[in-house]
Amino acid sequence: LVVNDGSSDRTADILKALQAEFPGLHVIQHGVNRGYGAALRTGFKAAEHDVIVITDADGTYPEDRIHELVQHVRDGADMAVGARTGEDVNIPLIRRPAKAALRHLASYLAGTRIPDLNSGLRAMRKDLVMAYLPILPNGFSFTTTISLASLTNGHRVDYVSIDYAARSGRSKIRPIRDTLGFVALIVRTVLYFNPLKVFYPVAGFLLLLVLGSTYYDMFLVESAPNLSDKTVLLFVAWVQVLSLGMIADLIDKKSRL
Incomplete structure (x- = not known):
């Protein structure tokens, strides 16, 4: 299941070619760009199985580790997250201090250690996602919010160490503005579940x-x-x-x- 969030490049054409090659590939098109979280929301609603795996389509996450994440959920975890803590993690140095500070703040407020706050590779029970879907945002903070919501409500979240490949192209993350936004999001989410x-x-x-x-x-x-x-x-x-x-x-x- 692929959600194309209104991409303006050749993504739609590539997906059509892949559908011809793989008839079982289900593609959902957003007419306009609605945001990372909105794309995930569309995918979750369309998913038919009780365990859902999400990943980015830019090749940065190791898809060969998906079976491990799914097995964690099958073994009783509510969510299994691919934590970018492996030996080969390509995150720009300029972003690491802010990510570490946000991770420590979230760990303190959630009351548990969080190795990776917003990893885009994770497996989870569909009923868990649907329970929190009304409060999950349409933007990049979707994964951060569902992580904090799950942890502060006592759900079992397992972490599996993974590598993270270098990303090609330009990131849409705005360091200062988005960091401040993530701080506000972390405080607001924990305030909602554990004031x-x-x-x-x-x-x-x-x-x-x-x-x-x-x-x-x-x-x-x-x-x-x-x-x-x-x-x-x-x-x-x-x-x-x-x-x-x-x-x-x-x-x-x-x-x-």
């Missing part, structure tokens, strides 16, 4: 500021001990963040009933 993971660290930081400011006001200021406006505002901010976290957690728990 306390986001609110508690912020509340803890504010509490430290409140205690430090209180100590300064009471013991280090030469005038009579008195709480400053700054300390009061920090205390109010701490109470508000803590309260919002608890309310968000209650809403999350109620929505799961």
Whole structure:
């Protein structure tokens, strides 16, 4: 099953030739470019089997490892991801620091180590994907979102180390803009499924500021001990963040009933 997301090159012609050679090849055409996630959504809806494998068509992922990923799902995993941690991984050096920072942030918020956050080679149960399909985006962040949604909800996600070939052509990733977008996406996704993971660290930081400011006001200021406006505002901010976290957690728990 191939989804052509409105490609403007010779992709459509090549797919027609492949269909003539392989009659079982099912091709779905998007009239316009709708985005990476939109192409996956179309493919998931059209897929007829209970285990789905996704990969890119640019030759960067080792398709000969697909059977391993499928076997992990057959053995009980909800999702098996080809983690680009092998000996021959061709990711531009300029993108590696940002990817590592995003991976560590996501690992902390999800509460588990994530070797590869947005690998495009993975096998998964169709019912898992369909359960989260309404919240999955149409853009490049599709795989990141489904990874975080699965991990924060306790699904079993296995990782298989793979190589990653050099990509030909120009990437559509915009380093600064997309990195900031991924940070927002990670926080928003974890906030949706496990809000306390986001609110508690912020509340803890504010509490430290409140205690430090209180100590300064009471013991280090030469005038009579008195709480400053700054300390009061920090205390109010701490109470508000803590309260919002608890309310968000209650809403999350109620929505799961």
